[in-house]
Amino acid sequence: MKFSPLVDDLIKALQCLPGVGPRSAQRMAFQLLERDRQGGARLGDALATAMREVGHCRQCRTYTEQDLCQICANPKRGETGQLCVVESPADLLAIESAGQYAGRYFVLMGHLSPLDGIGPDDIGLDSLDAMLAAESWREVILATNPTVEGDATAQYIADMAREHGAEISRIAHGVPVGGELEYVDGTTLALSFSGRKKL
Amino acid sequence: MKFSPLVDDLIKALQCLPGVGPRSAQRMAFQLLERDRQGGARLGDALATAMREVGHCRQCRTYTEQDLCQICANPKRGETGQLCVVESPADLLAIESAGQYAGRYFVLMGHLSPLDGIGPDDIGLDSLDAMLAAESWREVILATNPTVEGDATAQYIADMAREHGAEISRIAHGVPVGGELEYVDGTTLALSFSGRKKL
Structure with missing residues (x-):
């Protein structure tokens, strides 16, 4: 029964959400049925519309329902001549929230991972190549994650971008602000030493 | 931005789900957009339909889109003459999964809570009263939660059901099977002693 x-x-459909199993799905369904039918209906609409209409920006590949994100x-964002390459739209948002960067982005939607069969074309490096060739860029900032795959992807893109004559940089890795040296892992500490700056 | x-x-709509904040909502939205658009669309449909069509069973008040759950x-379920009173549809499902009980249910959809302004009519005790009067019941089993409110609700219903001449029982409370005495709280242990059975 x-x-x-x-x-x-x-209850079954709710389990497509990440981290939601049968029990939480049941709790969610009952909560919505009992206390928030309006919210549930709104979520149903939002899901249907987003799944149908959200695609990728023609240029930078982030999520948008328009042709360009x-x-x-925004023509202002192109004026700096800077292009920041990130792995995901969430990374893009994190950088935007920091409020430091005013250039444009390219979102890979993943990283190179030969073991999983993910090659350059799967993360849009052909489009990136075309984009680098089509406009003249002052700087390409590689902001992929500091993981093995992220580093390899950054290296691959650096080699590619070098042919187009742009300056290439990688975001700094080191001890995070507010972190305590004692709890920082060895690799990060080593990077923070090799990347030290003269005062 | x-x-x-x-x-x-x-992302905003997903936050109506219990336990989902801005970060998890973002992660869910990206996961669906990136890897499971079909699942997302199916969830959107399921939500819209359920929020619109699921109501309460005319008799037992559990969730159903039909008139009767x-x-x-099922006429077989009425033959035992037993009526089990539970607080929520999830409790009903838990009892059904145990596979022990073959009678009918009444779902309160809550419990008496005078401090929150929840009185007898808010948990459908008028319908329960009418149901007890309309049919002849052999036994009313009170399976509300073993909390202060659940106990008070059970007591209230017991007083009400007694007028209709049915036998009234409360589910047993004690040490759960597989639990270790050492870790069971004092109130439960006290209940398991006062409710001990002769062998």
């Missing part, structure tokens, strides 16, 4: 078909469907469509 | 309007809407509609 289970619930009625519609409630069962809802808000950043690519 | 945020995401495009549709992605923003989706599957249990109330």
Whole structure:
């Protein structure tokens, strides 16, 4: 014995969300049915619309339902001649929230991972190559994650971008602000020493 | 700077789910957009349909999109003459999964809580009273939670059901199977002693 078909469907469908198993799905379904039908209906609409209409920006590949995302469509963002390469739209948002960077982005939507069969074309490096060739860039900033795959991807893009004559940089890695040296791992500490600056 | 309007809407709407904050909502939205658009669309449909169509069973008040739920509609379940009173549809499901009970249910959808302004009519005790009067019941089993409110609710229903002449019982409380005495709280242990059975 289970619930009625519609409630069962809802509980099953909720389990497509990351980190949601049968128990949490049941709790979510009951919470929505009991206390927040409006919110549930709004979520249903938002999901249907987003899944149908959100695509990728023609230039930078981040999520947008328009042809160009808000950043690519803003002519001011192109004036700096800087292009920042990130792995995901979430990384893009984190950098935007920091408020330091005013140039454009390119979102790989992943990283090179030959073991998983993810090659250069799967992360849009052909588009990036075309983009580097089409405009003249002052600087390409590689902001992929400091993981083995992220570093390899950065290295690959650096080699590619060098042919187009742009200056290439990699974001700094080291001890995070507010972190305590005692708890920072060895690799990060080693990077923070090799990347030290003269005062 | 945020995401495009549709992605923003989706991230905001996801936060109506219990236990989902801005960061998890963002992660869920990206996961669906990137890896499971079909699942997302299915969830959108399931939510819209369930929020619109799921109501309460006319008799037992559990969730169903039909007039009567599957249990109330099954004539076999009425033959035992037993009525089990639970607080929520999740409790009903837990008892069904145990596979021990074959009678009917009444779902309070809450418990008496005078401090929160929840009185007898808010948890459907008027319908329960009418149901007890309309049919002849052999036994009313009170399976509300073993909390202060659950106990008070059980006591209230017991007083009410006694007028209709049915036998009234409360589910047993004690040490759970597989639990270790050492880690069981004092109140539960006291209950397991006062409720001990002769062998």
